[in-house]
Amino acid sequence: MEKEQPKSIRCTGLCRFMIPALVVLLLLFSAYYLVEEAKGRYEKNFVVLTQHGEEVLRVPLQESGMETREIPIIHKGEALGLSLEIRGKSARILSKSKTRYSMESLSESTWIHEKEDVFLYEPYELKLYFE
Structure with missing residues (x-):
């Protein structure tokens, strides 16, 4: 069957x-x-750092891979004891340690990667973003 x-x-x-x-x-x-x-x-061309709405730094991004640059942050002739670290197409704020020569990341500081990312550092009222 x-x-x-x-x-x-x-x-x-x-x-x-x-x-x-x-x-x-x-x-x-x-x-x-x-x-x-x-x-x-x-579309990111610059890393911009402002304080109280006034531009402190405008750094062009480089096309070369993961090269790291550290730029001291000086505003109106006053050294803030901070620097801007740019690695490739990412950026963050670093604090200069008085007892060590190395740069240490601020505990509140994070990397910004995307064009929409914004980092605010309250003690100096700094704003870090891309343009």
Whole structure:
């Protein structure tokens, strides 16, 4: 005695059209998101540091990989005992230790990476961001 084969589910004409269309739409949205994300990352040209709304430093970002630069922060002739560290396309504020020659990261300081990132350092009312 032969067993009956289960009937296969047949896709209608609409189903045959909709599945590939949804896959194509998903791929298009993914590609659009990746392009927009890449544009946002490469639009950063400067690291800007302001105090009380007045620009203290404007440093151009370099295209060369992960080179690290440390720039002392001096405002109106006064050394603040801080420096700006730029590594590749990221930046942060460092504090100069009086007892050591090395630079130590401020405990409140974090790296800014994206163009939308902003770091506020309250004791001096410093604002660090990208343009």
